[in-house]
């Protein structure tokens with residue numbers, strides 16, 4: 001059968017763009033269907049605006065605390081309008097990279113319509129019906145907004161509109177305590193808002209090592225964020241020009257209220273799988289709406305693949321890119337590649353940053369791989385003292401053969417340092433490998449060497465120490 005295209009990609013976010021660009025580079029005839037802005041969440045309402053906002057917020061914080069470095073700088077009241085103008089300028093600077101023009105120049109036909117699957121090979125896009133040998137679903141995710149009494153009566157924020165604010169809220173209330181909530185919460189508190197975070201549980205950074213929660217609770221509370229741990233929101237109401245949240249304290253079931261002038265819902269992401277014809281095409285989803293894929297990222301229809309947030313399990317731009325690379329290979333080459341999440345990485349860009357690679361202690365234990373755990377505090381690292389960095393830690397998870405299989409790092413620029421751990425994990429390197437490197441002094445990366453040396457010291461048996469003393473001292 002003759003098809004219009006080799007590949008149709010639905011969604012022009014991180015996953016769809018990498019898939020379409022990669023397939024076109026191999027010479028395939030590709031159609032990319034995007035109903036909204038090219039670049040998806042990451043460019044327009046996710047990574048890029050949030051990190052741009054944090055850049056201003058972290059600097060504001062440094063200025064306020066300049067006396068710790070012997071300076072006496074002071075900060076005028078922040079104009080959120082100016083900060084957000086810069087945020088949107090950053091988006092505009094990066095946008096050409098994801099633009100229709102760039103992808104057309106790469107040989108991709110970009111169709112700016114909503115795409116709906118009609119069957120396993122056919123997609124409706126506006127008034128056009130297109131067919132392809134392969135289809136890739138990269139429709140992404142959207143903010144999860146639960147049913148809540150009174151929500152229809154107020155205007156609330158999600159990541160889709162928070163970057164359009166022009167006036168700094170006097171009191172921003174945030175529902176949820178995941179990475180998005182923590183980054184935006186810290187950004188606003190550092191810019192000068194009062195910030196309250198309401199969460200059902202009592203742990204922050206739940207996907208990271210438990211030590212991270214303890215550390216970050218202290219830093220974020222120190223910044224001024226007020227946490228309502230173990231609280232639920234039962235209803236919301238408008239109160240003059242404010243928003244009132246009615247809470248239930250889950251410990252004693254007593255009612256409480258918090259009033260503020262802005263309310264951000266950051267309770268996680270849900271896949272965009274409704275209304276795109278998955279059923280008509282025979283593509284199965286799980287009970288939360290994620291498209292089910294095998295290790296080769298094929299859906300229940302082997303010619304249809306899915307990647308990025310719609311497929312999970314990790315909702316990050318770099319994981320979308322990694323999966324898309326795997327899909328491109330599997331679309332054309334007979335030898336199919338399987339995804340391997342052994343060295344998954346992520347970073348939350350708060351101050352200090354929280355970066356992770358590979359296993360946590362708990363996941364290594366569950367996988368039966370856990371050997372030793374090394375925890376190296378940051379306060380002894382000279383560079384951290386020199387820079388007045390917020391304290392942190394390095395936690396390394398080793399297997400039974402002392403190979404590095406996981407790392408968590410809490411410090412400024414942790415995300416930039418994490419590839420060192422990734423390299424160790426990918427190459428199945430032993431912890432002692434770090435002691436063979438020469439680290440320029442003073443650098444924060446020395447924490448890896450310190451961890452290796454402290455383990456080396458620990459590993460000497462008493463008789464070895466005695467023998468050494470006798471022979472050489």
Ligand SMILES: Cc1cc2nc3c(=O)[nH]c(=O)nc-3n(C[C@H](O)[C@H](O)[C@H](O)COP(=O)(O)OP(=O)(O)OC[C@H]3O[C@@H](n4cnc5c(N)ncnc54)[C@H](O)[C@@H]3O)c2cc1C
Nearest residue numbers: 011013014015035040041042046115140308309315316317
């Ligand atoms: C506030 C925030 C901060 C974040 N920060 C980071 C970060 O620092 N680092 C990181 O790695 N990740 C971050 N993420 C996550 C990251 O943005 C996502 O993992 C990434 O965007 C997923 O890419 P995707 O292509 O799967 O989906 P998306 O970016 O959601 O793209 C999907 C695209 O498909 C389109 N679409 C959907 N249905 C159809 C249809 N039927 N027809 C046509 N088009 C359709 C949508 O319009 C959208 O453009 C952040 C997310 C948020 C919300």
